[in-house]
Amino acid sequence: MNRFDYIRPASVPEAIAAAAVPGSAYLAAGTNLLDLMKVGTLRPERVIDITRLPDLDRIEWLPDGGVRIGAMVRNSDLAYDERFARMFPAVAEALLSGASAQLRNAATVGGNLMQRTRCAYFHDLASACNRRLAGSGCDARDGENRLHAVLGWSEHCIATHPSDFCVPLVALDAVVEVEGPHGGREIPVDLLHVLPGATPERATALAPGELIIALRLPAEATGFSGNARYLKLRERTSYAFAVVSAAAALEFEGGQIRKARIALGGVAAKPWRAREAEAALTGVPASREAFAKAAELALADALPSGDNAFKIELARRIVVRALSLAVEGTPKIMPALPASPFSTTAGVTHVA
Amino acid sequence: MSLSISLTINGQARTVVLDDPRVTLLDLLRERLDLPGTKKGCDRGQCGACTVLVDGRRINSCLALAASLDGAEVTTIEGLAEGEILHPVQAAFVAHDGFQCGYCTPGQIMSAIGLIQEGHANGDPERIRELMSGNICRCGAYQGITEAILEAQKTLAEGNRRDAA
CATH class of the missing domain: 3.10.20.30 (Beta-grasp domain)
Structure with a gap:
């Protein structure tokens, strides 16, 4: 790990002033930052500890029924918040399907949003990686790439965004509140993470020194609470990143789908909202055929970036499966294996 | 500095x-x-051997x-036993062979204490396995670990009931 100056500001304005110096990085729990600093992928000269900033560790219910979550709320505290889990069950399920209990106890909401890709070439300093060092090339293109992106990738970068949490957030129109050297602004989570194009070194829409202070979910998203799921396929039962995942949320009226929300994880450098698939489901009855068509639309632009063509069909099946589970209804209690297709609940089949 | x-x-x-x-x-x-x-x-946060409690919550100290x-x-782990008297989770790991080489054991035990305090497993072995997935055991002592946690959870709950009575 490189040497750095450790700075512990007492307020948001102090933190932003401290981070205005180039080479600064914000530190929350550090579960991702310290990991990347240990291997040398990130080498900040100044580490700004934001864990003591006041008022960022609260879950506040807004008068209109939405919720505002401080950036320092820990993943486990949010997932196990009884009201939050009832109103936004797919988000709670996604949180509990990510990482391990120890990591969820430490990791923060803001840190989860800002986590970096798990592409091995980004972590390996001996490999070329445009995301780590602009213009150096991409060794993943001809490397071990069976888990890489199938949507929105470019010749410059085929990495995926690893978050589970962000997938239902994007589906439910969550917004982040940001403070920075030039004041505050709001960014929809869907626009927070950016596709690589020719500049994969830029992973988010945040300007240098900007800090996420809160996340908001709109009241409208609570309308899906009865029919919302997150489903995540992993290479082992627990404690693994998604091969592919999907959030599906439905609202019904008179036997027909009034509103549908679908987003995919593990397929692109950002959580992938499937708006055309949602539109195709609006105003039709739930059926296997309608879901299959939605899945086709969701993956219509998908292309393998390497040895990963299988992920495209897998993603279609996960979309159909997540929608089918959403129709069955949100489980009354959190499944023993959150988001797992290999549920031990009697009567659930292992094949879609 | x-x-x-x-x-x-x-x-x-x-x-x-x-x-x-x-x-x-x-x-x-x-x-x-x-x-x-x-x-x-x-x-790097992948094995759980370094698990400790910070302000009562289990985290990866690495x-x-x-x-x-x-x-x-x-x-x-050094803070659990009272003299020669093992903490109920330590005693349960011994009783159920919850280890072989023992290297992951301090992390397993600290994680198990965190899990029991969090109170989300409710005596369900499937939930225990899921909530212990951040602790890897190379010797594969998982069966004993799960049994140890089930027993320790019961012992601690009975102790709490006795204290309350």
Whole structure:
């Protein structure tokens, strides 16, 4: 790990002033930052500890029924918040399907949003990686790439965004509140993470020194609470990143789908909202055929970036499966294996 | 740049002067405070051998910057037994063969204590396995670990009922 100056500001304005110096990085729990600093992928000269900033560790219910979550709320505290889990069950399920209990106890909401890709070439300093060092090339293109992106990738970068949490957030129109050297602004989570194009070194829409202070979910998203799921396929039962995942949320009226929300994880450098698939489901009855068509639309632009063509069909099946589970209804209690297709609940089949 | 931090470790107040902010909680415990019971496995948050309780919650000490934990209360494996009397979770690991080589065991036990306090497993072995997935055991003692946690959970709940009575 490189040497750095450790700075512990007492307020948001102090933190932003401290981070205005180039080479600064914000530190929350550090579960991702310290990991990347240990291997040398990130080498900040100044580490700004934001864990003591006041008022960022609260879950506040807004008068209109939405919720505002401080950036320092820990993943486990949010997932196990009884009201939050009832109103936004797919988000709670996604949180509990990510990482391990120890990591969820430490990791923060803001840190989860800002986590970096798990592409091995980004972590390996001996490999070329445009995301780590602009213009150096991409060794993943001809490397071990069976888990890489199938949507929105470019010749410059085929990495995926690893978050589970962000997938239902994007589906439910969550917004982040940001403070920075030039004041505050709001960014929809869907626009927070950016596709690589020719500049994969830029992973988010945040300007240098900007800090996420809160996340908001709109009241409208609570309308899906009865029919919302997150489903995540992993290479082992627990404690693994998604091969592919999907959030599906439905609202019904008179036997027909009034509103549908679908987003995919593990397929692109950002959580992938499937708006055309949602539109195709609006105003039709739930059926296997309608879901299959939605899945086709969701993956219509998908292309393998390497040895990963299988992920495209897998993603279609996960979309159909997540929608089918959403129709069955949100489980009354959190499944023993959150988001797992290999549920031990009697009567659930292992094949879609 | 030196930095002074205060920690309560296994009930004892400690003031530590850090000459370098890079030190993790894990390295602080093992290398500077003579508490090597907490193990360094992967040092990257993937194996769980370094699990300790910070302010009562289980975390990976390898991914926590010591400087950031100024003021925290830390419990390590050394802080569990009272003299020769093992903590109920330690006793249950012995009774159920919850280990073979023992390297992951301090982390498994600290994680199990955290799991029981969190109260989400409800005696369901499937939930215990899921909530212990952050602790890897190379010897594959998982069956014994799950049984040990099930028993310890019962023992601790009975103890709590006795205390309340």
